[in-house]
Amino acid sequence: MKKYIIMLAAALTLGSCADKLDITPPNNITDEQIQQLLASGNEESIRLVMGSMANNMPLMFNYAGTSGVGNADMYYSNQGMDMMRSLQGNDMVLGDVSGLSALVGAPEYGFDNFISANSNKNVVYWNYGWTCINQANKMLNFLSDPVVGINKFLMDYKARGLVVRAYGYNYLMENYQNAYLQGGNGKLGVMLYDMFSPTQPGKPRSTAAETYAFIKADLNNAIRLFTEAGIGHTADLTDIDLAVANFLLAKVSIWTGDWNTAITACNTILDKYPTLMSEAQYGGKNTGTATNPVYLPETNGFLNNASNPEVILGFPVGISKTYLNAYTNPFGEGNGGVLRNYKRIDNRLYEKIAANDYRKTCFMEKDFGDYTYPRNSTKAFIPAYTNTKFAATHGLGSTNKVEVGTVTCYYMRTSEVLLMKAEAQAQLNNAEEAKTTLNKLLAARTKTGTTALTCDTYPAMAGLSALQMVYLQTRIELWGEGGREFYNNKRWNIPVDRASSSNHIAKMTYPVANMTLQIPEDELLYNPLAVQN
Template sequence: MKNYIKIAITLCTTAFLFSSCSKFLDTQPQGSYTEDNYPWPTGGSPYDQYIFGAYKDLRSYSVHVDGFINATSIRSDDADKGSTASDGGADVIAMDNFPVQTNSGRANALWTGHYGLITKCNTALKEIDSNTTVVADEALKLQGKAEVRFLRAYAYFNLVRFFGRVPKIDRLFEDAASQSNVPQSTAAEIYAFIEEDLNFAIQYLPDTWDSQFIGRVTRGAANGMLAKVYITQKKWQQAYDAANAVRTSGRYNLDTDYSKIFSEEGENSSESVFEIQATASPSVTQDNGIQYASIQGVRGAGNWNLGWGWNTPSEALEAAYEPGDPRKERTILYSSTTTTTNKTVFGENMPIYPSDVPNPRYNHKVLGSPSLRNTISRGGWWINVRILRYADVVLMYAEAANELGKTDEARTALNEIRARARRGAAAGVLADVTATDQATLRDRIRHERRIELAMEHDRFFDLVRWGTAQTALHAAGKTNFSNLRDVLLPIPLTQIDLSKGVLTQNPGY
């Protein structure tokens, strides 16, 4: 029996769901099994060991780190590659300036990383259906399936936006070769599959979890993600309904100041709908964290050797802010100059550009607190990744309402975002929008999405779904972008070869 318990403990140490209050005090993953809470922790299920394996992949380098930052942010007009001119080589330079090459290692990593996550999800679903060594009631099984199907839907949502036509893998295959030979489904078929998974998740996920399981997906997360899936397809009524379900749930609000959302204090706040959990300590600096912040950290020396310096806010983003908007300072971290000393949100003097750091601007939203940088590491592996915030849901609601002709509702929701943003600002900053016509409101909502969600990985996908990608990217100097090719990444040549030609390339490549 003791040996069986040890096996269970080992399997479950892949969990990474931590409460923010103990995040830096104890790096033992919460939700893991011990002899005291075996066979599973109160509030969990016997399938957690498989479910946690899927959650763990969210922190994978190939899911939410290098390729993800490149494909969602550096490809947009809000960010540039950053660092030094040659850093990252041709692969990253092509992500910034187009076209991405068919042999791109980062495109291939996104493919394998997301399909790895999908395999973990399919494994968990199989165990829930067939495992006879553990016993759970039907409600726990349905809840477990709902959790996993949300994660699978999210993985496919990324894949279909990255690549368009992709294989639909909805079960485990006996061998990798068989999975490599599954032909691509159309984007419409993939979206239908995503909607099916998310609607199942909405039906069986809880509204909240016990604090020991903070970060596990909820009904609100499923509705919010479904709203984004619908709005990507211009299914305005469905998007409106899904976003409204989050708004009327009473579980989320805009009470957290914008300046605090991206700090350690702001993790898992009332603003958080879906957030990837990470943690670290002086003794475990990386194993339970994610390299997300490190790649974007200030590239300097000594205390300012915080990362690679990639994904730097662009001049185009800088120019887009309205005068006095406090969100600009919290988003763009300015290097100092020989005549001006700029400071971080923590009051630290920034090093000088170009003598001390190679870029004039960095992503302020991923800067960890100096106390943790000095006691844990400078890489910021403990910083959570905000995937879906309540403000995003409010803006999706506003956009869908406006497209449905509900301009009063749209304007009210839009002004909720602006009211939060201007707290503490000078009088007259970010005044309420008063426009009543649909076209003007559409432009104002699109502008607000850009500013509110800047550097948060939505901009490129927004430009594509609005049909404005080529105009915006050319205006930002990325003139190699072509609507006929670059709205999608190339199907990785490695995957085409593995499929023996079953997979076919996207147009233009």
């Protein structure tokens, strides 16, 4: 039976390609027809068909449409799933009132069951990871080494697919196995499929070591293909390019303890993306009054990629998913604002941020008080410690507060690369090198007109090892971004303990051992070779 390629949003694009190529039926292109086009050597037709698939690979990083939780919008996108992970840590506080069941994200913040095999809060992570893998494999089916040969644009397309497949497998490993350096190296990984077929038999889980070897092989192969094709680092932030591949290689290498590879990958990126955000670009700034605030997203690098020189992978208005801003913007009318679903920083972390570190101004020192949300003139009280890192009272290009929420998005940036490099250096016992790397970040985060902060002068870092310094600066710099704290807690073996926090509402403790999800029951039901963690 012929299989038809259906590539998410690319389905309509492929239909258009079919029309242009005079293929019957007009809105579908079969595997056999694509193979014939590839064999024909017709460059225009090949670009038309394969390009439509390859151009959708970056959208797997910027995804909405995850299945498994009905209409629960916070699980609908990968940004929403990252938000859930951020709520399952020490550093983000949800709201400021009791009766948390009324707030979106409250079950996750309270560590309601999210790891069991039959939990709908579990299966969405599985489905998203496999969506990335399956979409990549659908394209990679056609791009064998003999077909690709020395064709530069096919090299580019194949590299994009390899990066997305590696990303999907790494995402599954982050969620469905213990951290590699915390006992996961002796356990199982996931099933490894290097092709897509709806009828292929299920496979058993490979070992964690085999899974990571597969991931690294994909990334190294992608880097080779990009290099040989002369792709390098493109000016388009939406492209999967050499920097994106190296970012993921660094991330996987940090996770698996391959410290030298991580440093090499980071250096490659930093050569191209050396510039950090300035004080003016970092977070929301009130240009209005205390009672009638104006936070314009145009100047906020977290909401406008044009104001963020650090962005390695990001998407413009019209393509970008804006769920993260909806969940974190205290002046928005989504789940971050009018419903008092504020995302706040744990006071314990806030107090560790140096007075001359302008990142501290990304959080309200005092209660803001009542804010009138313009859509329905609803008033709600905004408490101290609420973030302004993602704050906006307007949308990009708008002077109407009702239109708040139109922003860009990003998924990878330079500061995280610096932090990964510093961590690898510290793990290799190169403490001075790690501190030198951290000092670049600290100097860039020092308030204008004050003496540059360093590892030796940062008050909260007195007496810490170089590695502990990296941990602290990673928590501060990446607060609220990509669920990073949850995954770092997992690999650093740091449990959740909110007992001594003065502003956490749910003063929970949660062990690292319970941060690993069980394999979903549907996989166990339909794949007899699958076994549970």
